[in-house]
Amino acid sequence: HRMTNYFIFVAVETRKNILVAPLNWGLGHATRCIPIIRQLLAEGFQPIIASDGAALALLQREFPAHEHLVLPSYHIAYAKNPKNFKWKLLKNSPKTIAAIFEEKKLVRQWIAEYQLAGIISDNRLGVYSKKIPSVIITHQLTVLSGKTTWISSGLHRFFIQKFQECWVPDWGGAINLSGKLGHPEKLPNTTRYLGVLSRIQKKSVTTTIDYLIVLSGPEPQRSLLETKIREEMQHLDARIVVVRGVVEGAIQETHEPPFTTYNYLTSEGLTEMLNAAEVVICRSGYTTIMDLAKLGKKAFFIPTPGQYEQEYLAKRFHRDGMVPQCSQSDFTVQKLESLPFYKGLPKADEEKLPVDLFRLFEGK
CATH class of the missing domain: 3.40.50.2000 (Glycogen Phosphorylase B;)
Known part of the structure; x- marks a missing residue:
């Protein structure tokens, strides 16, 4: 022994x-x-x-x-x-x-x-x-x-x-x-x-979220986008979940219809939300793009203003008919109506x- x-x-x-x-x-x-x-x-x-x-x-x-x-x-x-x-x-x-x-x-x-x-x-x-x-x-x-x-x-x-x-x-x-x-x-x-490098696992689950809004990136642009999206989508008859991307203390959940809001989520929590979402509205950050490709999700991109890389990626996928996009200042709820006409990102299987x-x- x-x-x-x-x-x-x-x-x-x-x-x-x-x-x-x-x-x-x-x-x-x-x-x-x-x-x-x-x-x-x-x-x-x-x-x-x-x-x-x-x-x-x-x-x-x-x-x-x-x-x-x-x-x-x-x-x-x-x-x-x-x-x-x-x-x-x-x-x-x-x-x-x-x-x-x-x-x-x-x-x-x-x-x-x-x-x-x-x-x-x-x-x-x-x-x-x-x-x-x-x-x-x-x-x-x-x-x-x-x-x-x-x-x-x-x-x-x-x-x-x-x-x-x-x-x-x-x-x-x-x-x-x-x-x-x-x-x-x-x-x-x-x-x-x-x-493709992603922490997210694909799961077969029922769609329970119409729009999942994943906010991220440095201030003040993160807050400016959150304000804009809430103003534009507040009268929508839809199930909307907002993940604010503000990592602090404990995870907090608040309900103000049509929004259910989380300050942040762990990998496990975000995996559940992403799998259950019909459409993801988010920045065109590269890691986010890898997560979406892994899940085969429909998305709408709003690149961080002035960030060349995100603007390039959003325009590239928009031009190739994969994902619609617009600038932060131009975002309106009507822009989401173009989603059915885009084919989605290249698929990343379980690699x-x-x-x-x-x-x-x-x-x-």
């Missing part, structure tokens, strides 16, 4: 620690790391989760039993006027650069302190090391920023090259979700396409992550 206990103890102790660090920009980077963390656990690794703000809060709720570390904020702020979005990012760039240097310092400490065997960073540019295998998850091999796209893409490529592998959550072929974002003319030679996904971390 003692001998058996000893071997169990040794097996538990030798699980390799892998740092998983998503960027706190909306909740998408954190939520798409959930299937990666689950897979790490399934393969006997020990994930250590690091982020800041709402992204960290969400992962703490998803994986309460695991170690959680705080990384510095990138100070990503949205302007009230979408035309100023790029300049606001530029104005905050010294803070972002300082955060990247701070990250590098913390990673050096954590490698020693937690005996890390590997790093998985989701768009955190300073979370890598030359000492241990480091991977970056990004669907933005091209970073759209208007006339300065060549600069932003070149800068991003510079950081991507610091990592041993670059994981793109998308299909590698002509049918794909990210378009030119994840399929530039010249690919980094470390690129691996993972397929499994590559069997050798963590090959970099397998070495002794």
